[in-house]
Amino acid sequence: PxxxxxxxxxxxxxxxxxxxxxxxxxxxxxxxxxxxxxxxxxxxxxxxxxxxxxxxxxxxxxxxxxxxxxxxxxxxxxxxxxxxxxxxxxxxxxxxxxxxxxxxxxxxxxxxxxxxxxxxxxxAAARAVGVGRGLGWKGAVGGTRKTTPGFRLVEKYGLRVGGADPHRYDLGGTVMVKDTHRDAAGIGMGQLVLRARRAGGWSRRVEAECGSAAEALQAALFGADIVLLDNMEPQELHAAAAAVKAQHPTVTVEASGGITEEALPLYVGPNVDAVSMGSLTHSAxxxxxxxxxxxxxxxxx
Structure with a gap:
C-alpha cells in the first residue's frame, strides 16, 4: 500500500x-x-x-x-x-x-x-544571491577560503545564513589544482589532474583552476569534476564555459577571480554553474x- x-x-x-x-x-x-x-x-x-x-x-x-x-x-x-x-x-x-x-x-x-x-x-552573501536571482540565473553563489584566521567557521556559517554556498571549508574538502601546484610540480594540466585523482581517492572531487579555454578543456578531458575559470574577462569566460559544456556537459563550471557584487551580472550565464567571490568574506x-x-x-x- x-x-x-x-x-x-x-x-x-x-x-x-x-x-x-x-x-x-x-x-x-x-x-x-x-x-x-x-x-x-x-x-x-x-x-x-x-x-x-x-x-x-x-x-x-x-x-x-x-x-x-x-x-x-x-x-x-x-x-x-x-x-x-x-x-x-x-x-x-x-x-x-x-x-x-x-x-x-x-x-x-x-x-x-x-x-x-x-x-x-x-x-553581503544575501545581496549577491539576490543579484543572481534577479537576473533569472539558477546557479550558486559561493565564498572562498579567503577568510579571517580564527574566524573561518564564523564566516563560512554567515555565508550559509545569507543563502550562499560556503565552498570548501579547508584544503581537504576538495582536491583543488591551482597554478601554484602546476608550477611547483612542473607538469601540464592533464597530468596534474590525473595526480590529483590519485591523491584524492574515490571520495573527493577534483577542481582545476584554469586561465584559458584550452586549459579548461584539457582539465575536463582528464577527469576534473569542476573547472574553475579564473581571472578571465567576461566575454572570454563565457566562451570558455560554453566550450567546456559543449564537450563535457556534466562538468561543473565555476567563475572566480576578483568578482564583486557590482560586477556579478557580467559573470553569470547559462553555462556558468557557480560564481565564487572572496569579497563576501574579506571585504564584507x-x-x-x-x-x-x-x-x-x-x-x-
Missing part, C-alpha cells in the same frame, strides 16, 4: 555546528581577549545584571550559536528577540543577556565582534552592534 511521505522540516543551520567545537572557539576567543586577571571586574563585581544587544546598522542577523557559546563560557544566558537571518535596523534590540555584571562585560567585545563579522558576511562590511547594560536593574531582586 502507498504511504504518505512524512513532511520534512529542515533543522536550523545551527545544527551544523558541533557543540564541542563551539566551546573550543569560545574559550580561544575569550582567552585571547582576557588571558589573565581583569582588574576592571572589581569595579562592578558579580552582581546579577541585565543587558541588551542593540543593532546600530542595517543588515542580516547572524552568528547566534557562536554568541550563545561565548555567553555560556562566562556564566551568562542570552535570549534572542529575533531569529537568525532576519533583517535588522538601527535601534533594534536583538537580544537580552543576563548574568554576573563582570562576566557580561568580559564577554561583551568577543560577542559583538563575532556578531558583527558573521552578520556582515551574511548580508561589518554590521555594527552595541551592548547596553540596563541601569539599576538587579536581576532577581
Amino acid at each position: 502507498q504511504t504518505t511521505p512524512t513532511p520534512f522540516s529542515p533543522p536550523p543551520l545551527s545544527a551544523l555546528l558541533p557543540p564541542s567545537h563551539l566551546r573550543t572557539l569560545a574559550r580561544r576567543w575569550l582567552h585571547e581577549d582576557c588571558p589573565g586577571p581583569d582588574p576592571a571586574a572589581l569595579l562592578v563585581g558579580l552582581t546579577p545584571r541585565r543587558a541588551h544587544i542593540v543593532c546600530k546598522s542595517p543588515g542580516l542577523l547572524a552568528g547566534l550559536p557562536f554568541a550563545d557559546a561565548v555567553w555560556a563560557e562566562v556564566s551568562c544566558v542570552s535570549t534572542w528577540k529575533l531569529p537568525e537571518g532576519d533583517h535588522v535596523t538601527p535601534g533594534t534590540v536583538v537580544a537580552e543577556v543576563t548574568g554576573p555584571a563582570a562576566r557580561i562585560l568580559q564577554g561583551e567585545r568577543v560577542v559583538l565582534e563575532l556578531l558583527s563579522r558573521c552578520s556582515g558576511t551574511a548580508t 562590511r561589518p554590521i555594527d552592534f552595541a551592548l547596553r547594560v540596563v541601569p539599576g536593574d538587579d536581576v532577581g531582586q
Whole structure:
C-alpha cells in the first residue's frame, strides 16, 4: 500500500555546528581577549545584571550559536528577540543577556565582534544571491577560503545564513589544482589532474583552476569534476564555459577571480554553474552592534 511521505522540516543551520567545537572557539576567543586577571571586574563585581544587544546598522542577523557559546563560557544566558537571518535596523534590540555584571562585560567585545563579522558576511552573501536571482540565473553563489584566521567557521556559517554556498571549508574538502601546484610540480594540466585523482581517492572531487579555454578543456578531458575559470574577462569566460559544456556537459563550471557584487551580472550565464567571490568574506562590511547594560536593574531582586 502507498504511504504518505512524512513532511520534512529542515533543522536550523545551527545544527551544523558541533557543540564541542563551539566551546573550543569560545574559550580561544575569550582567552585571547582576557588571558589573565581583569582588574576592571572589581569595579562592578558579580552582581546579577541585565543587558541588551542593540543593532546600530542595517543588515542580516547572524552568528547566534557562536554568541550563545561565548555567553555560556562566562556564566551568562542570552535570549534572542529575533531569529537568525532576519533583517535588522538601527535601534533594534536583538537580544537580552543576563548574568554576573563582570562576566557580561568580559564577554561583551568577543560577542559583538563575532556578531558583527558573521552578520556582515551574511548580508553581503544575501545581496549577491539576490543579484543572481534577479537576473533569472539558477546557479550558486559561493565564498572562498579567503577568510579571517580564527574566524573561518564564523564566516563560512554567515555565508550559509545569507543563502550562499560556503565552498570548501579547508584544503581537504576538495582536491583543488591551482597554478601554484602546476608550477611547483612542473607538469601540464592533464597530468596534474590525473595526480590529483590519485591523491584524492574515490571520495573527493577534483577542481582545476584554469586561465584559458584550452586549459579548461584539457582539465575536463582528464577527469576534473569542476573547472574553475579564473581571472578571465567576461566575454572570454563565457566562451570558455560554453566550450567546456559543449564537450563535457556534466562538468561543473565555476567563475572566480576578483568578482564583486557590482560586477556579478557580467559573470553569470547559462553555462556558468557557480560564481565564487572572496569579497563576501574579506571585504564584507561589518554590521555594527552595541551592548547596553540596563541601569539599576538587579536581576532577581
